[in-house]
Amino acid sequence: MSTTSVAEQWVDETxxxxxxxxxxxxxxxxxxxxxxxxxxxxxxTLLPLNSRTYPNCYLHRSHPSDVARTEQLTFICTxxxxxxxPTNNWMAPAEAKRRAGEYLKGAMRGRTMYVIPYxxxxxxxxxxxxxxxxxxxxxxxxxxxxMTRVGQVALQAMRxxxxxxxGLHSLGDLSPDRxxxxxxxxEKLIWSVGSGYGGNxxxxxxxHALRLGSAQARQEGxxxxxxxxxxxxxxxxxxxxxxxxxxxxxxxxxxxMVVSSLPGWRAWTVGDDIAWMHVDSTGQLRAxxxxxxxxxxxxxTSPKTNPNATQMVRSNTIFTNVALTPSGEPWxxxxxxxxxxxxxxxxxRAWTPGTPAAHPNSRFTVLxxxxxxxxxxxxxxxxxxxxxxxxxxxxxxxIPLVFEAFDWTHGVFxxxxxxxxxxxxxxxxxxxVRRDPMAxxxxxxYNMGDYFAHWLAMGSRVARPPKIFRVNWFRRxxxxxxxxxxxxxxxxxxxxxxxxxxxxxxxxxETPIGFLPTPSALDTSGLDLRRGKLDExxxxxxxxxxxxxxxxxxxYGQFGSRMPQPIARKLSDTRxxxxx
Ligand code: OXD
Ligand code: MN
Numbered sequence: 001m002s003t004t005s006v007a008e009q010w011v012d013e014t015x016x017x018x019x020x021x022x023x024x025x026x027x028x029x030x031x032x033x034x035x036x037x038x039x040x041x042x043x044x045t046l047l048p049l050n051s052r053t054y055p056n057c058y059l060h061r062s063h064p065s066d067v068a069r070t071e072q073l074t075f076i077c078t079x080x081x082x083x084x085x086p087t088n089n090w091m092a093p094a095e096a097k098r099r100a101g102e103y104l105k106g107a108m109r110g111r112t113m114y115v116i117p118y119x120x121x122x123x124x125x126x127x128x129x130x131x132x133x134x135x136x137x138x139x140x141x142x143x144x145x146x147m148t149r150v151g152q153v154a155l156q157a158m159r160x161x162x163x164x165x166x167g168l169h170s171l172g173d174l175s176p177d178r179x180x181x182x183x184x185x186x187e188k189l190i191w192s193v194g195s196g197y198g199g200n201x202x203x204x205x206x207x208h209a210l211r212l213g214s215a216q217a218r219q220e221g222x223x224x225x226x227x228x229x230x231x232x233x234x235x236x237x238x239x240x241x242x243x244x245x246x247x248x249x250x251x252x253x254x255x256x257m258v259v260s261s262l263p264g265w266r267a268w269t270v271g272d273d274i275a276w277m278h279v280d281s282t283g284q285l286r287a288x289x290x291x292x293x294x295x296x297x298x299x300x301t302s303p304k305t306n307p308n309a310t311q312m313v314r315s316n317t318i319f320t321n322v323a324l325t326p327s328g329e330p331w332x333x334x335x336x337x338x339x340x341x342x343x344x345x346x347x348x349r350a351w352t353p354g355t356p357a358a359h360p361n362s363r364f365t366v367l368x369x370x371x372x373x374x375x376x377x378x379x380x381x382x383x384x385x386x387x388x389x390x391x392x393x394x395x396x397x398x399i400p401l402v403f404e405a406f407d408w409t410h411g412v413f414x415x416x417x418x419x420x421x422x423x424x425x426x427x428x429x430x431x432x433v434r435r436d437p438m439a440x441x442x443x444x445x446y447n448m449g450d451y452f453a454h455w456l457a458m459g460s461r462v463a464r465p466p467k468i469f470r471v472n473w474f475r476r477x478x479x480x481x482x483x484x485x486x487x488x489x490x491x492x493x494x495x496x497x498x499x500x501x502x503x504x505x506x507x508x509x510e511t512p513i514g515f516l517p518t519p520s521a522l523d524t525s526g527l528d529l530r531r532g533k534l535d536e537x538x539x540x541x542x543x544x545x546x547x548x549x550x551x552x553x554x555x556y557g558q559f560g561s562r563m564p565q566p567i568a569r570k571l572s573d574t575r576x577x578x579x580x
Pocket of ligand 1: 198199248297
């Protein structure tokens with residue numbers, strides 16, 4: 001394999017620091033994947049699953065203290081603290097390298113250092129970008145095979161010798177006390193040590209495609225977003241593409257593969273987690289999915305909530321931290337209504353009812369092409385044209401089921417003001433409400449004030465700005481139950497959006513937060529939902545809203561002069577709307 005001298009030099013430098021016993025360049029071939037799997041089966045990193053019912057599927061159990069992204073150990077290391085901004089952890093680059101350098105020094109002794117050239121995005125796309133990652137984890141290499149395009153395809157896509165994000169990953173000793181996930185946007189460099197889990201370790205995903213990707217996108221004039229991409233086909237056969245930002249473990253995978261409860265409507269999956277969006281020469285916003293596979297949350301994935309996902313993980317899938325049945329099948333909460341007898345939990349112990357069988361952040365890793373609803377054009381090098389953007393979060397109160405922004409700037413305001421309840425995808429307390437602008441709080445690789453400004457600037461370059469919607473599937477009634485059934489019925493909400501995009505559904509209710517569908521504008525045919533529940537799901541309460549907006553001045557205030565005034569003005573307009 002030919003490589004560039006810049007890449008070779010960086011790999012040599014890394015080997016001098018980490019001292020592996022050997023270095024192996026990965027080619028991304030099936031033979032390579034099979035060799036890795038065999039080696040991991042031999043050394044116990046992987047356990048085989050039932051080869052009849054789950055062919056070529058494996059179970060990996062991570063270290064019990066390494067089960068989710070660790071935001072408190074994740075840093076943006078820019079020369080100036082203000083360039084990382086108040087919502088990111090910051091460390092000076094030299095200090096970051098000194099500290100992580102201690103953990104990395106000799107960390108690969110006795111281990112193989114794998115070098116993975118990988119491409120984020122379809123082959124042949126001007127929107128795709130290259131990374132070169134080194135790791136001492138065979139599990140990470142096998143996962144990168146599924147999540148990215150590995151090998152020559154990546155090297156060929158480099159625009160210059162130094163046109164790659166360099167990523168150094170080592171398991172270290174897996175101790176959270178010696179774990180750091182460091183991003184150096186000014187050097188196009190990632191250092192991650194001490195974790196073998198998900199977004200901490202599969203560097204193409206959060207570290208490259210979002211944190212460094214967002215910084216690169218700002219410089220180059222595009223958007224790197226924590227968004228699914230979906231094509232909604234209507235009964236006339238027209239497909240309308242939307243991208244939707246939602247925080248981790250808040251339904252992106254389910255929505256991207258939704259099986260419609262409305263006859264004649266169907267969804268095509270383009271991506272479930274990340275969208276890279278460019279404005280083309282005609283002023284059309286277009287999106288690619290930079291990933292090649294899905295790293296989805298297993299719990300609550302079932303034939304009812306996501307039939308496409310349950311089908312796609314029946315073969316060629318690596319499961320991490322799920323439970324194991326006596327017949328060698330994976331199991332997680334929600335997969336079946338009753339847990340099978342004789343389960344082993346995610347740590348391999350006899351399961352005790354009342355404790356999690358699968359870890360709440362247990363995952364499946366699988367190629368996107370296995371998804372029954374994958375769009376035929378999901379790897380189109382030109383991407384898909386985006387006509388609608390959705391900001392969605394998990395809020396049991398206040399936020400209505402769906403509403404539409406008045407215009408692009410107002411939509412950016414709605415995204416910037418998004419708040420959500422935290423989930424098990426991150427280490428820490430679950431269910432805490434926090435501001436999570438555009439679902440990018442953990443992923444924006446630069447000052448979020450500049451990020452809002454970049455969003456506004458992108459709007460002025462788009463000839464036909466997509467309509468922007470805000471959704472919340474998670475609002476609960478006084479009885480504590482969800483007001484909206486969700487899942488396949490979310491197509492009813494998507495249908496309203498598609499109609500709005502194409503100039504239909506004129507019957508809207510104007511409120512200070514945006515346009516809401518009148519309850520009769522949502523297609524509820526065949527849905528057994530009391531009208532009162534829908535009214536409640538769509539209720540906009542001035543007192544609740546004024547209270548919910550209360551901390552936004554302080555939130556925006558952190559960004560000082562970097563906070564774009566047009567967004568702050570939308571906040572005042574909203575308050576005025578409710579007051580008057
Ligand atoms: C993910 C996440 O893994 O957002 O996609 O945590
Ligand atoms: Mn995600």
